[in-house]
Amino acid sequence: MSAPEVVEISAADTHPLRLSVLRFDTPTKEVVFPEDTWPGCVHLGLRVDGELVATSSWVPRPLDGRPGVQVRGMATARHLQGTGLGGVLLDTGCQRMADAGHPMVWARARDAALAFYLRHGFTVEGDGFIDEATQLPHHLIVRTLV
Numbered sequence: 001m002s003a004p005e006v007v008e009i010s011a012a013d014t015h016p017l018r019l020s021v022l023r024f025d026t027p028t029k030e031v032v033f034p035e036d037t038w039p040g041c042v043h044l045g046l047r048v049d050g051e052l053v054a055t056s057s058w059v060p061r062p063l064d065g066r067p068g069v070q071v072r073g074m075a076t077a078r079h080l081q082g083t084g085l086g087g088v089l090l091d092t093g094c095q096r097m098a099d100a101g102h103p104m105v106w107a108r109a110r111d112a113a114l115a116f117y118l119r120h121g122f123t124v125e126g127d128g129f130i131d132e133a134t135q136l137p138h139h140l141i142v143r144t145l146v
């Protein structure tokens with residue numbers, strides 16, 4: 001297995017993993033997010049042995065008036081989950097956002113993935129809620145970059 005490489009990808013490149021990882025058991029099968037084409041939105045993937053094995057999307061978007069970047073669509077190919085790849089993509093993405101001058105990264109995190117984000121420097125803000133698209137429990141999470 002070659003070393004994982006973080007690469008910039010297109011919105012369309014994220015669709016297969018969004019579908020197979022994030023939308024396979026949800027009421028919606030929609031893999032296009034309106035924010036995908038917002039100004040400054042960047043899609044980052046992780047390539048191993050030529051294969052795209054994890055995806056993420058980074059959308060400059062304030063949270064309650066605080067400047068920051070929303071990370072959306074974090075997905076690791078199912079057979080590779082729990083092997084550290086998502087952590088590499090998340091940390092590298094946060095570093096890129098810090099380098100670009102963004103003070104904070106935030107997300108609407110699925111409760112099933114909360115421990116993963118907390119291990120990577122995020123903290124929970126506020127009460128849990130049910131996400132409309134997926135009907136799954138979520139929390140708002142924030143990681144300060146500066």
Ligand SMILES: CC(C)(COP(=O)(O)OP(=O)(O)OC[C@H]1O[C@@H](n2cnc3c(N)ncnc32)[C@H](O)[C@@H]1OP(=O)(O)O)[C@@H](O)C(=O)NCCC(=O)NCCS
Pocket residue numbers: 021022073074075076077080081082083084085086087088108109110112113114115116117119
């Ligand atoms: C959440 C997700 C993106 C994390 O990506 P990942 O590649 O599985 O992440 P990692 O392997 O870095 O870490 C995941 C877990 O494996 C553990 N892990 C990390 N490195 C490991 C390794 N080398 N060997 C075994 N386990 C490892 C971590 O402790 C972590 O445990 P946790 O789930 O209790 O936090 C991925 O699991 C996923 O796609 N899940 C389904 C979709 C989803 O929930 N996306 C997030 C929406 S908000």
